[in-house]
Amino acid sequence: MKKIIGALVLATALAPAVASAQLKIDERREAAPNARIEIENQAGSIRVIGWDQQQVQVTGTLGKGAEGLDFDGSREHIEIDVESGSAVPFSIESHLEIHVPAGAHLEIEGFASQIDVSSVTGTVEASTVNGSIDVEGKASEVSVETVNGSLNIAGPARQVEADSVNGTVTIRGASGAVEASTVNGTLTVEGTTFSRASLETVNGSVRFAGALDRTATLSVESVGGSVHLELPKDVSADFSISTFSGDIHNQFGPEARRTSRWTQEKELRFSTGSAGARVSVETLSGTVTLSNK
Amino acid sequence: MKCEEVLSRLDEHVDGELHASDARRMEDHLETCTSCRQQERRLRELLDQAARLPKEVAPPRDLWPGILGRLPARPSRVTILGLPWLPALAAAAALVAVSSALTAFLMRGERNVGPAVAAVPMEAEAPRVVPAAVEEATSSLRGVEAEYERAAQALLTSLDQRGEHLSPETLRVVDQNLRAIDAALDQVRQALAKDPGNAGLIRMLAATHQKKIDVLQRVVRHRNALIG
Numbered sequence: 001m002k003k004i005i006g007a008l009v010l011a012t013a014l015a016p017a018v019a020s021a022q023l024k025i026d027e028r029r030e031a032a033p034n035a036r037i038e039i040e041n042q043a044g045s046i047r048v049i050g051w052d053q054q055q056v057q058v059t060g061t062l063g064k065g066a067e068g069l070d071f072d073g074s075r076e077h078i079e080i081d082v083e084s085g086s087a088v089p090f091s092i093e094s095h096l097e098i099h100v101p102a103g104a105h106l107e108i109e110g111f112a113s114q115i116d117v118s119s120v121t122g123t124v125e126a127s128t129v130n131g132s133i134d135v136e137g138k139a140s141e142v143s144v145e146t147v148n149g150s151l152n153i154a155g156p157a158r159q160v161e162a163d164s165v166n167g168t169v170t171i172r173g174a175s176g177a178v179e180a181s182t183v184n185g186t187l188t189v190e191g192t193t194f195s196r197a198s199l200e201t202v203n204g205s206v207r208f209a210g211a212l213d214r215t216a217t218l219s220v221e222s223v224g225g226s227v228h229l230e231l232p233k234d235v236s237a238d239f240s241i242s243t244f245s246g247d248i249h250n251q252f253g254p255e256a257r258r259t260s261r262w263t264q265e266k267e268l269r270f271s272t273g274s275a276g277a278r279v280s281v282e283t284l285s286g287t288v289t290l291s292n293k
Numbered sequence: 294m295k296c297e298e299v300l301s302r303l304d305e306h307v308d309g310e311l312h313a314s315d316a317r318r319m320e321d322h323l324e325t326c327t328s329c330r331q332q333e334r335r336l337r338e339l340l341d342q343a344a345r346l347p348k349e350v351a352p353p354r355d356l357w358p359g360i361l362g363r364l365p366a367r368p369s370r371v372t373i374l375g376l377p378w379l380p381a382l383a384a385a386a387a388l389v390a391v392s393s394a395l396t397a398f399l400m401r402g403e404r405n406v407g408p409a410v411a412a413v414p415m416e417a418e419a420p421r422v423v424p425a426a427v428e429e430a431t432s433s434l435r436g437v438e439a440e441y442e443r444a445a446q447a448l449l450t451s452l453d454q455r456g457e458h459l460s461p462e463t464l465r466v467v468d469q470n471l472r473a474i475d476a477a478l479d480q481v482r483q484a485l486a487k488d489p490g491n492a493g494l495i496r497m498l499a500a501t502h503q504k505k506i507d508v509l510q511r512v513v514r515h516r517n518a519l520i521g
Binding site: 006025042077088090109111112127129131143147148163165166181183191200202203222223235242244245260265272284285 | 314355395443458462463466467469472474477480481484487488491493494495496497499501507508511512515518519
């Protein structure tokens with residue numbers, strides 16, 4: 001830990017001031033409807049909007065110190081990259097608004113960047129370090145990660161992967177497979193019918209609301225956070241819930257039992273309907289609530 | 294393809310996971326770039342070394358599904374993260390060792406703890422493991438934890454060497470979250486002290502250690518991508 005603090009002090013000393021002078025850009029290229037588009041802007045913002053044209057348009061401003069915009073590639077594969085030269089990349093704040101064919105497959109990378117994606121029906125892969133990521137629309141698959149920031153995914157994605165270290169993760173409207181984790185932050189998943197959901201936090205709370213298909217697995221792990229699962233009344237599943245020192249509240253009927261005279265550990269195992277799906281929750285000190293809707 | 298992209302996708306390349314067109318672009322670049330070619334060679338050597346480490350014995354799936362999914366998962370991913378820096382090599386080796394050590398520990402747990410549970414009637418609410426098994430399990434667990442700590446330390450060292458490339462805010466947040474994870478680890482250890490041999494707590498301990506490794510790996514990966 002001392003090492004990281006040392007690096008922090010060094011980084012503070014070396015980080016230059018954010019520049020103010022900016023260069024305006026407005027460029028276009030032809031693109032296939034399902035083009036793969038890679039976007040990189042280490043600091044500032046990246047806003048990507050799907051449209052019905054077979055073109056990619058980049059507008060916005062490049063921060064002082066940027067060597068230019070690399071906007072290159074074929075109709076099928078386009079790269080958009082703010083070139084930082086020898087400068088510390090996260091010191092150059094550029095702000096890009098990029099229109100892409102709605103069916104594009106996006107790979108977006110930032111560092112100190114806010115990333116927003118809307119109206120894209122293809123796939124979205126985005127990562128940043130200091131900054132939030134918002135994805136709205138009908139993207140089929142979404143994979144996002146940040147270290148310090150929130151992740152918000154709203155839309156009927158069939159596959160979502162979302163990992164934050166220090167921030168909330170909110171997924172609404174999804175179905176199919178969801179994998180989400182955070183260390184400090186609330187994790188919320190609300191959707192339709194899931195085949196697989198794996199949710200992990202260290203200190204954050206977890207809230208899941210949705211239906212499970214016949215062979216689904218829903219697993220939740222949290223050390224200190226509370227867990228609230230809201231499932232349909234007629235869910236068919238095997239439940240395995242345990243908490244070492246928290247409580248378990250169950251609207252589906254059976255009550256938890258203490259498993260030891262020596263500790264406060266509680267466990268709850270039961271099945272509903274014809275079973276099939278598997279629900280497992282493990283916490284150390286968090287309270288687990290199972291509610292039906 | 295630029296050096297930065299080549300290095301960030303080198304692990305996919307050596308794993309044969311790149312699309313054909315990307316693989317061709319990668320190979321074109323490697324033919325002309327000595328530095329990237331050298332990194333590719335080092336990565337392949339590292340993977341060879343990892344492959345020569347003792348193979349783990351897979352525990353029964355029905356006993357340890359959580360651990361299975363998490364532990365031996367991504368040796369090739371681990372290796373790329375700190376590729377240009379020696380400490381990450383140690384981290385990679387340590388993580389492989391963690392995988393093997395924990396698996397071995399769990400296998401011992403199955404033999405020693407399992408029968409003891411069966412032998413002691415639950416209604417008696419006696420401690421669920423016999424003292425000798427507890428002692429051995431605790432000792433093994435300490436060894437596993439030491440391996441995790443070694444892996445984390447190697448990643449921290451790697452981060453420290455080029456930490457100035459990360460923003461102060463990033464380092465502050467990483468530090469804060471590592472502390473939160475350490476606090477969680479302490480809580481799980483305290484619980485384990487009350488109930489040694491508790492499989493759920495052992496799984497949680499391993500998962501929390503793994504979370505720490507995941508956080509560090511992610512930051513190192515971003516740092517590496519940033520500096521190319």
